Amino acid sequence: MTYIQRWLEQATRLRNFGMVILLALLIITVFIVPVVVTSSSVIDQISQDVLLSSILVSGVTAASDRSKVFEWIALVVLVAIVVRWMGWLSPSGPGLAIRDGVGILSLTLLCAIMGVKVFGAGTVTRDRIGGAVALYMLVGLIWADAYQLVSIMVPASFTGIPAHDGSVDRATWVYFSFVSLTTTGYGDIAPVARAARSLANLEGLIGQLYPAIVLARLVSSQVSGGASGENQS
16 A cells, blocks of 8 residues: 555544534534533633634545645634634723624535535545534534624624623524524514514524435435446446
8 A cells, every 4th residue: 555545544544533523513502511601701702712613623634535625624723713713802891892703704614615525526435424424513603703793793693692791692693593493483482674674584594405415416416326236236
């Protein structure tokens, strides 16, 4: 076995391990942190930034297959992480808006990477299925940051938002985002500003279309993979 072959095998193992870590971090962010974190203190916000940075690093590692692409994407993610942490120089007002904006942009980049992995050519693998689940959860986190950003830019954009010490816990935005994404709609929180309503409508549309599109893509990949295998035999 040549050096290049060994390097490629190690890179494949690292990508697979990165996907497991990414899914674990997303589960922690969506399901565990909202239960454990019940305030919006500085320590809690720092832990959220640590989680976001870890999600970006593990996601890029899991979804990057080519070295040149990986280098450029890794550079962009590194810049996004640095800018996100520099937002702490102004922890309120513009600084908070910058942190949310950088979080949205960086997670959107990761979604694009995952989208290429999920909807690209190839057969159905565990990595592709894991990427589809991660992509769905990333959409929910992006919209959570978007809702928070809208609430900062346009006060009183939502009704029914519980506040802690004058600020809204991010877990509330994660909750509302996934309620909208799954079109559950309990009605306890409602968007009233135009920007908030547009975001909620778009997220609900994505929540309806995404499972059908992903399922159709996975089925077509499986069928095409089976057909190519039969032709070769």
